[in-house]
Amino acid sequence: MPTTRPDTHAIAGMITRLNDPKYPRWAARLRATGGCRQPIHMRGRVLHVDRATGRLLHRYTTATEPEGVLHLPCKTRRASRCPACAEVYRADTYQLIRAGLVGGKGVPTTVTTHPCLFITLTAPSFGVVHTRREKNGKTLPCHARRDAQTCPHGRVMSCTARHGADESCLGEPLCPDCYEYTGSVLFNAVSPKLWQRFTDALRRRVAKTAGLTLRELRERLTISFAKVAEYQKRGVVHFHAVIRLDGPDGPGAPPPAWATVEMLTHAVQHAVRAVTVTVPSAGDEPARILRWGRQLDVREITMDGELSDQAVAGYIAKYATKAAECVGTLDRRINPLDDLTAFNLRDHPRRLIAECQRLGALDALADLRLAHWSHMLGFRGHFSTRSRHYSITIGSIRDERRDFARTEETSTGRLPLFDEDTILVIANWEYAGKGYSLGDALLAAALTGTALHASPTNGEGDAR
Template sequence: MISRLNDPHYARWATQIRRTGGCLQPIHLRGHVEHIDPATGALLHRYSTRHEPDGILRVPCKTRRASRCPACAETYRADTYQLVRAGLVGGKGVPESVTAHPCLFVTLTAPSFGLVHARREKGGKVLPCHARRDASTCPHGRVMSCTARHGADETCLGEPLCPECYDYAGSVLFNALAPELWRRFTLALRRRLAKAAGLTLRELREQAVVSFAKVAEYQRRGVVHFHAVIRLDGPAGPTSPPPAWATADALADAVRHATSAVAVTAPAAGGELARVLRWGSQLDIRPITLGGELTDQAVAGYIAKYATKAAECVGTLDRRVSALEDLAALPLREHARRLIAECLRLGALEELADLRLIPWAHMLGFRGHFSTKSRRYSTTLGALREARADHMREEAITTGRLPLFDEDTILVISEWEYAGKGYSIGDAVLAAALTCTRLPDSGGGHE
């Protein structure tokens, strides 16, 4: 740390760190970029990391996971917020008239795989967890009742009342097949809308389009459920109004039907019969209104928040788990340990190889994208990043760090190579002071 502070290039190093925005694990790049006039062959501008501190350029890691890098995850969260909100109130290329289109906020849950400890509230009062007067005793000798009024941060939340009775295989398989269950839900939703309007699917596409943006959230019991914004548009998407029959009530009816109609079958494996997995019985459908109970800001903020989360609330790891590791030695909650062990067990079965349960054991079987959207819902994350890059380029030209030239007529030749990531221990302390961020949870050093 003292050597870095006394380095004559410290000011440039500090500038690099600030430009990463507080990234905890910046990527190190080595290389150069040249801007050449194709007509004359003249070199207009050249940048090389040769003259940078340590001969490298540090750039943000751009991860979406808040558990790995809060700073970069905040950028991802903000982009997701803008993306979702643009589909509700317009902006970013979406007309403001989209506010008149029928739009619902839908939550699809997982079925029960066994009783778990939960915090229940009613009217602001905390209720007993699972109070039963005539509670039965399970085959393992446990009374299936809990009269405790759990606090919000109690570690037992999400843990089964009887781990031996809990259906760990069903939980893991539901996570693995949840993306397919969602795909079938969207198909059934369109079929129901077409049938209710007396149309074929082809005729439906000529009159209305279903657009959505969704995010996956882990419950403490270790299964995912989906929050989705579902909107009805005209045939041209958000730029055209939907037909008169395409109302919020018609959309809500189609959501209820599709939720109960779809199922996915997990193949038989390991001596167990094939099992049919469906959505849970709890279904929440609420209209989104500008001045109502559920506003566009609340919905966009809610979805964006969970876009940066993973399975950390379950007590699992934020890295992949090898089948050769000793699970007992890992810092895991017992419930998460059993879920990971079940992933490893089922993943070794040939019949379930396509589910790739072993590589995704740390995610408890879920391998889908956390946040997705349909093509016509609104703008894209790529467009938002491109706009940010254009802004930074214009700023560099304005401040004289780049010459003014037409990017479309200039030949750009670049060559980059990966040179590591992260900080040494001393650099991490200085970087935290420069950007007012917390220190990494584990040791430094280049990886």
């Protein structure tokens, strides 16, 4: 696991913490955050007061905590920022997806009988890139061409190397000057709109197949879905989605007999080909019509088949915690005034970011906010989304976990029995910072086994 080399100041800070009389409490709070790498610091107090008598039943204040603050987990979904919190998010997403496939957590188990597909919508090609190909367990040459042409920039469009799975060149174009960087970042920017139009076209196609209007379809059938976006190493997103057919009341009602897997498959194939998004002309850039790529994977989800509920839920949950890190970009926003050469970026992600910033300066493309989302290579949608009737929500899972923790605290006597009718809770909290000092980060890494943060910050954004 890569770590930064601790300096003398960090080691001195770690020793100071270890000798602090409040170290056991500090370590306990560290474990309570689940090993969060960048905890939120909160300062305040909570009072539990009997409504009838005004008697103080319980008091908690951060004044008795180490440094006078309470550490709370950051709850980020990005594994690159906090592996511990991202793992919790991944597990929650797994439960959300799986509940929509097999039931549980309020979703009836009869949902397993509903037609259900796992689909992958890809991006079109924007140029030939280095790739790893396998056949029967054997690695094949990247792009071996006997009659390979030479591009206008003098590069032979062929690669005979058998790339390893971790080679940094994967996803990078054979000729960066031929690669369609403009189309790549514009596709990322409009892909949420493409997905919206795909779902609309899917409903229209299902209604037409059944001989119904859209209003009549809503009275007989519900099309539920959950999707996640994944970055390919070339820097464009594609979507993995679960699509399920329910009755008009959601997963608790069976779909009509005519709503079959075959009908849904044909509707998906039609909808993917039918939708486009037009990007207007801007400056010297002509108008573009963007659509999904030609590769489309549509497979039925079966409880006892090759594509099981556990496999699908695990696959989607894995990508819910990732972003564009595989491309080599940054996991924070980039100021348009920043000098990209100052960052440790490979040429391909640097060109993608630069293209976002160039296009973001054009007034006709202002609505796409490309410069604002340049660190995401133009993509500004939600990575993980679900329709209303698919299953539970991430929020409900977190509420369940919070209620469990509260029940445990009241059963052990650490909190009074909570009854809103008899107990008044008075709370006062304020934000007091984020992250660890260098010494604390070094100690936290040793206690939790996570990588050391090189630049911990406090609430003002200054290194401590």
